[in-house]
Amino acid sequence: MNKKVENMTDRSDGSFFRGHLAPQKSEPDIRDLFSFELQRLAGLSTRIAALSIRPKYGITAREWRALAVLKYLGEVPLQELAKHSGLLKSQMSRTVSSMIERGYILKTANPEDGRSILLKLSPEGLDLSQAILADAFERNENMLSTLSHAERQILIELLQRVGRNSAHYFHDLKTRASQEDLRELDEE
Amino acid sequence: MNKKVENMTDRSDGSFFRGHLAPQKSEPDIRDLFSFELQRLAGLSTRIAALSIRPKYGITAREWRALAVLKYLGEVPLQELAKHSGLLKSQMSRTVSSMIERGYILKTANPEDGRSILLKLSPEGLDLSQAILADAFERNENMLSTLSHAERQILIELLQRVGRNSAHYFHDLKTRASQEDLRELDEE
DNA sequence: GAAATTTAGTTCATATTGTCAACTATAATT
DNA sequence: AATTATAGTTGACAATATGAACTAAATTTC
The missing domain is CATH 1.10.10.10 (Winged helix-like DNA-binding domain superfamily/Winged helix DNA-binding domain)
Incomplete structure (x- = not known):
């Protein structure tokens, strides 16, 4: 179940922690x-x-x-x-x-x-x-x-949630794209 | 329609390994x-x-x-x-x-x-x-x-760790496979 | 209830990706 | 010097992905 993952430090710019470089004001990588x-x-x-x-x-x-x-x-x-x-x-x-x-x-x-x-x-x-x-x-x-047993469960659960969310996002993207196609056809 | 399927994609407790839910009778899936x-x-x-x-x-x-x-x-x-x-x-x-x-x-x-x-x-x-x-x-x-920002960090860290671990595993597998190839050649 | 539209599945064409082996040219080893 | 190993390029081919055309059977619409 999915609560225990809170209370970790967020970087306010939303980018991920990177193990290899100390991030202060780093460029996107x-x-x-x-x-x-x-x-x-x-x-x-x-x-x-x-x-x-x-x-x-x-x-x-x-x-x-x-x-x-x-x-x-x-x-x-x-x-x-x-x-x-x-x-x-x-x-x-x-x-x-x-x-x-x-x-x-x-x-x-x-x-x-x-x-x-x-x-x-x-x-x-x-x-x-x-x-x-x-x-x-x-x-x-x-x-x-x-990974520990608990970590495996967390990983798989996060992947599943991201999977479901991404499927919606993909569907939206495709819908939007084909609508734009239609608009372009209109304009010609 | 088909009924075997419903409610399987989304397990209500969010856990992934069904073995923990019904350890006795569940086959690998x-x-x-x-x-x-x-x-x-x-x-x-x-x-x-x-x-x-x-x-x-x-x-x-x-x-x-x-x-x-x-x-x-x-x-x-x-x-x-x-x-x-x-x-x-x-x-x-x-x-x-x-x-x-x-x-x-x-x-x-x-x-x-x-x-x-x-x-x-x-x-x-x-x-x-x-x-x-x-x-x-x-x-x-x-x-x-x-996902929350904390969860995103966790997800990517876990992926990175699994990635490193799997790279080693892959390397071992390949090494083992080519050694077996050599043995087979010997036997002929 | 006939015509038009939609849907399930197959097939075709084509682009992208992945894999491996041959080849060249250098470099390193013996 | 001869052998062996390595960096990169190229060719051949198998696997994968995408979309569109096609058929046959529903479904909807008039």
Whole structure:
């Protein structure tokens, strides 16, 4: 739960504390940027995952992610799966059809909507996703081993909150952008 | 519609590891995985950045990152710049040569090593990186607006620690992998 | 109830990114 | 001197991302 994090010193300019330089009246620096650190770590995490998943299971990280997401979703249309995985439906469509070919995902017609399909894991897909998930937890354990248990919970919780907040922000940005596009068309 | 899913994205107590809630019966679930949340957020952040940087400055996020990293590094060889940006030297070489063509980065020979080059920002590159950095801080502000300033500090510190720790882990993994490759060769 | 609009999914085209190996030219080691 | 290692560049290719065109089936509108 999320209260215990108050009462730390804020810098009034809103920038982050930087471990490497003593900040007095410092200029903006990319090392102070949340998204920079985020991207570097995400890239690292991708490389770590690829190192263990690809050679061992003959599957890409994205394919595996689709399986693992489908595992908790149960049986859903493609669009739903794409949304929860953070992919476009076009990407998900390809990913899924490759997983169907290999027998990890089963596809049935949606009785309630003829345009839609229902996807779920096959028994093989379930086994595979579980096996890889176990590996993934081990990798995460190693990545996070420098943090205490409490710190891990805080980290994940903060990431989730930022994730939800950023999703809203992104949606607003896109909406605003397309409105501006329309205005420009008008002016021409 | 599907009912297996609802109320899972948002657990009311805000805790992440469902194992603590229902330790006995819960199977591993990808939503419990740090790297999953990390990747989703990083993807979002990429899209948000692209939305604001690309159309406005005619530069990709990666190119900009190179400029911004170079800004704090000063004048360094390419390898050094690549390492701090989390890119391979081959990627950085391409990125840099495009930035040189456009006049944002200056390249001089390294007097101490004929193989190496020294890179630094041109005045134009400095201006550009500063302008984009200001935008980036604004974007981050919006992404993080749900957190208190103290929480932001904690988040970035935790990310930095995990980043350092994961870099070591990755290095170990790679070393181990190539040793295994060697063993296999021996056995043949 | 026919026409127009919207939606789910597939496919195509294209751009970007990531990875690795070959290649050059220097430098360092033996 | 010969070998080996390193810095950077380049080529080839796989993976990823984005958007738009297309189909078929809903849904809405008149």
